[in-house]
Amino acid sequence: MPVITLTSDFGNTDHRIAAMKGRIISLNPDITILDISHEIQAYNLKQTAYIVKNAYHHFPKGSIHIIAVDSFYHKDRKCIIYKADGHYFIAADNGVLSLIFFDIKPETVYEITYNTRFDDIVRFAAADVLVPAAVHLHNGGLPEVIGRKYTTPKQLSFPNAGFTDHMIFGEVLYIDNFGNIISNISKAYFEEHYVIFDRFTIKFRNLALSKIYSGYTGLVTEWENETEFHGKPAAIFNEAGLLELTIYKGNIKNGAHTLFGLNIGERIYVEFHKD
Structure with a gap:
């Protein structure tokens, strides 16, 4: 109903x-x-x-x-x-x-x-x-x-991720209650460009990651029993299909937003490489 x-x-x-x-x-x-x-x-x-x-x-x-x-x-x-x-x-x-x-x-x-x-x-x-x-x-x-x-409702738009040479450039779109940083880089857009490359590096501030997990479940499955991973940074594609930066077992006080210092509108890059 x-x-x-x-x-x-x-x-x-x-x-x-x-x-x-x-x-x-x-x-x-x-x-x-x-x-x-x-x-x-x-x-x-x-x-x-x-x-x-x-x-x-x-x-x-x-x-x-x-x-x-x-x-x-x-x-x-x-x-x-x-x-x-x-x-x-x-x-x-x-x-x-x-x-x-x-x-x-x-x-x-x-x-x-x-x-x-x-x-x-x-x-x-x-x-x-x-x-x-x-x-x-x-x-x-x-x-x-x-x-x-009504034919003329007000129109706004999100900033779109872009691609130049061998790099996707996006930005922080949203920060959730766990302090996770959600970008405007979609999984579909990533895969569209990754197909001709061999590997990639996600770059933001002075940090870099080279792996994206398929959701937080994939991250937990691999890291759950390894205490040394607690507080470690990771990248996932979240349930909305967007690239997300997270801290394993983080929260709003000690999550990715706090530890990375990234705010809404700041840049996130995915650089592609060929071996």
């Missing part, structure tokens, strides 16, 4: 998440509400996109995902609905949905017209605009009843 999910930069201290959930169950007490994350850094659309993109497809088709990040209402910015990949996504028109679906064209996009005509009605956009739209869709309502087709 479809559900409504919530993602926000509201944190868990203030009233806002409770207000959203209260509004949902006031409109339909039978709806299942699930949280994706409320610990998004304030206004961080790239972080939002990474988290939602890697979470939403685990929910039932037809689910409605409210994304209340950088969502405070003002009359010059629309609230929109994306229908994409069998799900609905509701957010402010700030570009976050274009980041989530940089590789998938939405089936339709609507501007939400419900409750947005008069500024004094919209005190809290997440509860006053996004929630009623989500409940309407969950109840089987059509998006055109509460909105109109």
Whole structure:
């Protein structure tokens, strides 16, 4: 059965998440509400996109995902609905949905017209605009009843990895709760260029690695019983298919982000070699 999910930069201290959930169950007490994350850094659309993109497809088709990040209402910015990949996504028109679906064209996009005509009605956009739209869709309502087709949603883009001569150059895209460093170098892009070479070196700051494990499971399988590997750096392709730098058994305090000193936007290189 479809559900409504919530993602926000509201944190868990203030009233806002409770207000959203209260509004949902006031409109339909039978709806299942699930949280994706409320610990998004304030206004961080790239972080939002990474988290939602890697979470939403685990929910039932037809689910409605409210994304209340950088969502405070003002009359010059629309609230929109994306229908994409069998799900609905509701957010402010700030570009976050274009980041989530940089590789998938939405089936339709609507501007939400419900409750947005008069500024004094919209005190809290997440509860006053996004929630009623989500409940309407969950109840089987059509998006055109509460909105109109919209052809010019704001577009943003992630930086792409590139290739020159014998080297891929990418950058840090995201840092997760374990301090792992996720790059914008995909496994497919790596394999596309590696095919004509014999070996490679991953370079970042003053460090280098020459092996990529196929996921953290592969790393654990090889290193689990060897205590000397604890705290050692490694590279993997994570569940999103992206090159990730990690510290074995690391965490946010002593993980790759802390020990390597890499921040979002900094360069990571993969240099290819022939024997």
